[in-house]
Amino acid sequence: MISRFSGVGGVIGGLIGVVTLSVVTGILVAATFTPAVVLAGGAINSGVSVFNGLPSYITIDTLPQQNRLFGTLKGKQVQFATIFSQNREEVAWDAVSDNAKNAAVDGEDRRFYQHGGIDPTGIVRAAVATLSGRDVQGASTIAQQLVKNIFIVKATQLKTEAAQKKAIAEAQAPTIDRKLKEMKLAIALEKKYTKQQILLAYLNIAGFGGTTYGIEAAAHRYYNTSAKNLTIAQGASLIAIVQEPSVRAPINASGYAQNTLRRDVILRAEFAAKDITKAELDTALATPVNAKTVHLTDPANGCFAATLSAKFFCDYVVRAAVPTLTSLGSTAAEREASWQKGGWDIHTTINLSLQQTAQKIMWAAVPKNPSQLRLGGASVSVEAGTGRILLMTENKKFDNTGSGKKDSTAVNYNVDVAAGGGVGFQVGSTYKPFTLLTWLKAGHGLYESVNATPYPVDQTTIEDTCQPNHYPYVGTWVYKNDTSYERGYMSVMSGTAASVNGVFVNMGKQLDQCDIMKTAQSLGVHPGDGRPLIHLPSAVLGINNIAPLTMAAAYAGIANNGVFCSPVAVDYVVSPAGKQEPGQPKACHRAIDPDIDAAAIYAMKGVMNGGTGSAANPGDGTPLFGKTGTTDSSVHTWIVGASSRVATAVWVGNVRGHVPLRQVYLAGGNASYLRHVVFRATQAAIDKKYPGHDWATVKPIYFYGSLRTGYGYGGTGGYGTGVTTGTGGTGATGTGTGKGNGKGGAKPPKPGH
Numbered sequence: 001m002i003s004r005f006s007g008v009g010g011v012i013g014g015l016i017g018v019v020t021l022s023v024v025t026g027i028l029v030a031a032t033f034t035p036a037v038v039l040a041g042g043a044i045n046s047g048v049s050v051f052n053g054l055p056s057y058i059t060i061d062t063l064p065q066q067n068r069l070f071g072t073l074k075g076k077q078v079q080f081a082t083i084f085s086q087n088r089e090e091v092a093w094d095a096v097s098d099n100a101k102n103a104a105v106d107g108e109d110r111r112f113y114q115h116g117g118i119d120p121t122g123i124v125r126a127a128v129a130t131l132s133g134r135d136v137q138g139a140s141t142i143a144q145q146l147v148k149n150i151f152i153v154k155a156t157q158l159k160t161e162a163a164q165k166k167a168i169a170e171a172q173a174p175t176i177d178r179k180l181k182e183m184k185l186a187i188a189l190e191k192k193y194t195k196q197q198i199l200l201a202y203l204n205i206a207g208f209g210g211t212t213y214g215i216e217a218a219a220h221r222y223y224n225t226s227a228k229n230l231t232i233a234q235g236a237s238l239i240a241i242v243q244e245p246s247v248r249a250p251i252n253a254s255g256y257a258q259n260t261l262r263r264d265v266i267l268r269a270e271f272a273a274k275d276i277t278k279a280e281l282d283t284a285l286a287t288p289v290n291a292k293t294v295h296l297t298d299p300a301n302g303c304f305a306a307t308l309s310a311k312f313f314c315d316y317v318v319r320a321a322v323p324t325l326t327s328l329g330s331t332a333a334e335r336e337a338s339w340q341k342g343g344w345d346i347h348t349t350i351n352l353s354l355q356q357t358a359q360k361i362m363w364a365a366v367p368k369n370p371s372q373l374r375l376g377g378a379s380v381s382v383e384a385g386t387g388r389i390l391l392m393t394e395n396k397k398f399d400n401t402g403s404g405k406k407d408s409t410a411v412n413y414n415v416d417v418a419a420g421g422g423v424g425f426q427v428g429s430t431y432k433p434f435t436l437l438t439w440l441k442a443g444h445g446l447y448e449s450v451n452a453t454p455y456p457v458d459q460t461t462i463e464d465t466c467q468p469n470h471y472p473y474v475g476t477w478v479y480k481n482d483t484s485y486e487r488g489y490m491s492v493m494s495g496t497a498a499s500v501n502g503v504f505v506n507m508g509k510q511l512d513q514c515d516i517m518k519t520a521q522s523l524g525v526h527p528g529d530g531r532p533l534i535h536l537p538s539a540v541l542g543i544n545n546i547a548p549l550t551m552a553a554a555y556a557g558i559a560n561n562g563v564f565c566s567p568v569a570v571d572y573v574v575s576p577a578g579k580q581e582p583g584q585p586k587a588c589h590r591a592i593d594p595d596i597d598a599a600a601i602y603a604m605k606g607v608m609n610g611g612t613g614s615a616a617n618p619g620d621g622t623p624l625f626g627k628t629g630t631t632d633s634s635v636h637t638w639i640v641g642a643s644s645r646v647a648t649a650v651w652v653g654n655v656r657g658h659v660p661l662r663q664v665y666l667a668g669g670n671a672s673y674l675r676h677v678v679f680r681a682t683q684a685a686i687d688k689k690y691p692g693h694d695w696a697t698v699k700p701i702y703f704y705g706s707l708r709t710g711y712g713y714g715g716t717g718g719y720g721t722g723v724t725t726g727t728g729g730t731g732a733t734g735t736g737t738g739k740g741n742g743k744g745g746a747k748p749p750k751p752g753h
Contacts, residue, residue, distance in 0.1 A: 058189060060150070060193060060198075062343065063086075063204055064086040064341050064342045065084070065088055065341070066343070068083075068345050068346065069082075069083065069317060072350070072352060081305070081310065083303070085340050086153075086213045086342075087211045087213060087301060088213040088217050088342075089217055090216070091204065093200050094228075095226070095228050096203055096215055096227045097228055097230040100203060100227060100230050101203070103236040103238070103267075104142065104239050105199065106269040106270045106275060107240070107265070107266035108239065110273065111141075112142055112195065116187060116190045117144070117188075118186055119141050143186035143187075146198060146202045147189065150205065154167070155170075155171055157341065208221065208242065208249065209221075209246070215227040217299070218241070220299075221296070221297055222234075222294055222297075224295035231284075232267070232283075233263070233293075236267045240265075244258075248262055251294075256288075256290050259289050268281070302400075303315040304401060306398075310352065310355055312394050313350050315410070315412060316389075316415055317348055317569050319418075319419050320418070320420070321348075321569040322339055322570075345574040348569055349388035349389050349390065350389065353689075354390055354685060354686065358393045358682045359391075361393075361678055361681045361682055361685075362379055362678055366668075368396055372666075372671075373657060373659035373661075373671075376394075376396070376413050376654070376655040377394065377650075377678065378393065378395070378413035378649075379414075379679070380392045381552060381647065382549070382556040382646070384645055385563070386568070386586060387568045387588070388567075388571070389567055389569050392412075395652075396413075414548045414549045415547050416526075416530065416547050421528060421547055422528060423545050424527055424529070424545035424546045424547040425546070425548075426542060426631045427542040427545075427546045427551060427629050427631075427638060428541070428638055429501075429628060429630065430551060430628070430640045431544065432496070432499065432541075433558065433627055434519045434520040434523070435504050436492070436504075436600050437597070439492065441515070441596055443707040445706075446491065446496075446603050446698075446702060447491045447492070447705075448492055449489045449490065450491070450502075450506045450507060451488070451502065451506050452502035453487040453488060453502055454479055454502045454505075457478075457505060458476060462509055463511075463512045463514075465512050466535060467514075477537055479501055479502075479538070479541065482499070482501065486498065490503060492603065493603050494606075495507075496603040496606060497607050497610060497612070498612060499611070499629075501541055505537075508537060508540040513536070516535065516540065519592075522564065522591035523554035523558070524553050524554055524557065524567075528547040542629055548640075551638075552567075553565070553567045555641065555649070556642060557592070558597060558600065558642065559642035559644055559645075559646075561597055561598070561695070563588050563589065564591040565586060568587075595698075595702065598697070598698050598699075599698045599699070599702035599703075601625045604625035608624045608625060612628040613626045613641060613676075615673070615676040616628075616650075616679040617683075618687065620687050622643050622691065623693065623694040623695070626641025626642065627640055628675075633658060634661040637661055637674075638651050638652075639676060639679045643686070644693050648679060651675070652672075
């Protein structure tokens with residue numbers, strides 16, 4: 001862009017500027033041929049002082065590039081998003097047409113191949129013209145413009161917006177001091193690099209309007225072609241932009257006219273330099289710059305422009321995964337700077353084929369903007385044993401432009417606040433497996449009988465060792481079952497399949513609430529807002545607000561025989577230098593004893609086979625376990641389930657408000673049923689690509705338990721339903737006598753355990 005000297009101030013100031021600039025220019029010219037300058041005289045000494053005080057070192061660094069996101073499609077890595085702060089694709093010398101190179105030299109610096117970084121003739125001509133009141137003139141060589149752009153690029157990489165703006169203003173300030181600094185550094189560039197390197201660097205760094213930088217991105221932006229295939233007219237048109245992008249970018253009628261004027265000047269300069277023939281000049285001049293010849297192509301930048309089905313996942317990767325990648329730097333600041341500089345290929349965990357299928361299922365089942373309520377829907381799948389996120393869908397369209405469209409949102413319902421989501425949603429009965437696992441850990445069994453009848457709970461008898469007072473709760477807690485016929489005694493196995501609140505409330509009364517919370521935490525469970533898990537007695541019924549991704553990862557840990565793996569979204573990255581680097585590390589730990597885990601899975605398989613989740617079972621023969629969840633007044637509905645390979649969480653509920661889904665009927669049926677529709681079809685697609693197998697056989701002790709409550713294992717004689725009198729089964733209680741010669745049950749725990 002042309003440097004301006006309008007800031008010198010008045011005729012006298014302008015005269016002083018011309019004299020000073022001329023003197024120092026002479027010194028700088030001498031510097032291009034001698035290692036040191038030794039001159040004398042008043043004005044000359046002053047010039048030498050200015051010269052010696054200027055910086056003299058600058059390098060052509062790697063420029064900010066596009067970052068690219070990849071996923072797997074039919075076994076191949078396929079790009080699905082491009083992320084950049086500057087739309088630039090740095091290209092090699094042979095990838096740029098001579099038509100662009102000639103236009104840059106003839107239009108911007110016709111003595112480029114003769115001077116050593118500065119053009120004394122041009123400087124004096126520009127200064128005199130400016131001083132005399134004619135058009136403000138500039139005399140920046142290509143090397144000088146490159147210096148200025150290098151400083152602008154460095155400015156854009158500063159940490160704060162205020163610092164960036166200040167540095168950019170300094171890099172473009174119309175002052176003699178800045179111009180002298182630019183000149184000396186231009187000379188330094190010419191000494192360090194070849195003409196070819198300097199010209200290529202200029203073409204790759206120059207701004208072409210908006211966020212478009214570099215000749216390759218400009219060729220795509222304005223003419224939907226590559227830098228290598230630019231015509232004479234197109235090359236001149238693009239170079240015409242660089243002096244005043246806001247005026248000469250061919251994006252509208254005014255831009256067409258201004259671009260044509262400057263383009264034609266460049267074309268005539270090319271002819272004068274004998275870089276094009278008269279016939280080529282005439283043809284190029286006759287080519288209009290208008291809506292027919294300009295093919296504006298919007299840069300596919302950001303997650304808004306990502307592959308249609310993967311926009312929310314893209315946003316999650318950028319927000320939550322990239323900032324953790326140590327391949328980009330050892331500190332958060334280094335990683336951010338490296339990402340902004342760009343050039344990284346991020347190879348993610350997403351299976352694009354599954355993603356496309358799952359997104360179609362979600363959009364077909366859960367409407368984006370029904371009139372009855374503010375409805376949301378989300379599904380997410382996590383691979384057991386790795387934590388790899390395979391798919392992530394939402395019923396809304398992704399839109400982070402602030403458009404306010406009711407069928408769109410920038411909030412990712414699948415993830416935590418910190419990752420671009422919300423606070424999560426009450427998970428209802430999908431939280432019950434953590435009570436079930438804790439029940440089994442405590443020595444209880446699946447066939448133990450528990451009173452399912454809802455009755456007021458005296459909370460003073462409920463233990464919570466996470467509190468200083470281990471029995472901290474007061475008052476009475478009143479709850480209800482989902483239906484009135486869920487009453488009387490039933491086994492934990494039956495209560496799990498039917499998701500009976502009374503069964504789990506009474507299981508919870510016999511457990512330490514702190515232990516239930518710790519079981520959940522061991523499987524990565526946490527609220528979406530980052531607060532601690534609530535572990536009140538009512539927490540067994542799922543009052544915590546948790547994101548679907550968190551629940552899917554927890555169930556993947558159960559599916560993986562009790563080994564939990566934190567969810568990850570990046571498999572590996574490729575650096576700007578082309579080197580493959582690690583992605584997010586696999587982080588797994590033993591959360592649940594495998595025998596206890598197998599017993600819990602056995603119970604939860606009943607949910608998917610005859611229980612509350614039967615409608616979500618695709619019936620393809622793949623063994624599945626799961627748990628449904630419906631919060632009070634059916635404000636939120638869930639199903640979380642898994643095969644041995646993949647766990648999936650589906651949520652459908654109120655984004656805002658408290659409209660009962662059971663009272664809403666949509667095109668796909670009752671709104672509370674939509675979760676089953678989504679899960680069933682999604683799981684069927686998953687099972688085809690990730691065929692699962694059954695889990696381990698349950699050890700008998702976990703059917704009957706080792707404590708003296710409910711049904712107990714009767715040693716070698718089977719199990720009984722009565723009071724153990726010395727010959728009954730281990731842990732048997734009731735009103736009869738258990739058969740067998742096993743030992744009697746352990747002493748009853750203290751109240752509330």
